[in-house]
Every structure is written in structure tokens, then in C-alpha cells.
Amino acid sequence: MAEICPLCGNKSLIKRNGKLHFDPPKHISTETVIVKDARWEQCEECGEKIFSVELEMEIDRILRERCSIQGKPWKGLSWADDELVG
Ligand SMILES: [Zn+2]
Numbered sequence: 001m002a003e004i005c006p007l008c009g010n011k012s013l014i015k016r017n018g019k020l021h022f023d024p025p026k027h028i029s030t031e032t033v034i035v036k037d038a039r040w041e042q043c044e045e046c047g048e049k050i051f052s053v054e055l056e057m058e059i060d061r062i063l064r065e066r067c068s069i070q071g072k073p074w075k076g077l078s079w080a081d082d083e084l085v086g
Helices: 053-070 079-085
Strands: 013-022 033-043 049-051
Touching: 013 049, 033 053, 049 053
Parallel strands: none
Antiparallel strands: 013 033, 033 049
């Protein structure tokens, strides 16, 4: 039941669920975000992860809170920037 990955074009995008580990862009946080009971799609070829809107919002919320604790300004989670860093 794999689907085509928008990044590498291989038919290796599979639905995943469980505990998600997400490495945020370094300028936001150096600690990995862990979301329990997450659902996402992941490419087995290139490792590209595709998040649902709900999951993006959850990660956004966690990082926003983390920035606020550290006294950093919140500039939003730019997914494009993340791709450049990775
Ligand atoms: Zn891929």
C-alpha cells in the first residue's frame, strides 16, 4: 500500500503511527521533539516524513512552548528552512 514520495519519486511512502521523533531546525531547538500516538507518512527510500496538519500543529505548539521557556522569540516553524538545514 505504498504511495509515491513527493521528494524522491519512489513508490515507498508508507503510513506510520506511534512515537514520532522530529529534529527541529537548529536555530529553534537542538532537542528532538517526541510526539506520542502520532500518525504520519514516511518514505522508506529517502526518509522524508510527511505530517498531517494536526501533527504539524502539535509540533508547532511544543516548539513554541520550548522557545517561551528559553526566552527565545518565536518566529514560527519554517518547514522550508528545515529542509535546507537537513
Ligand atoms: Zn522518498
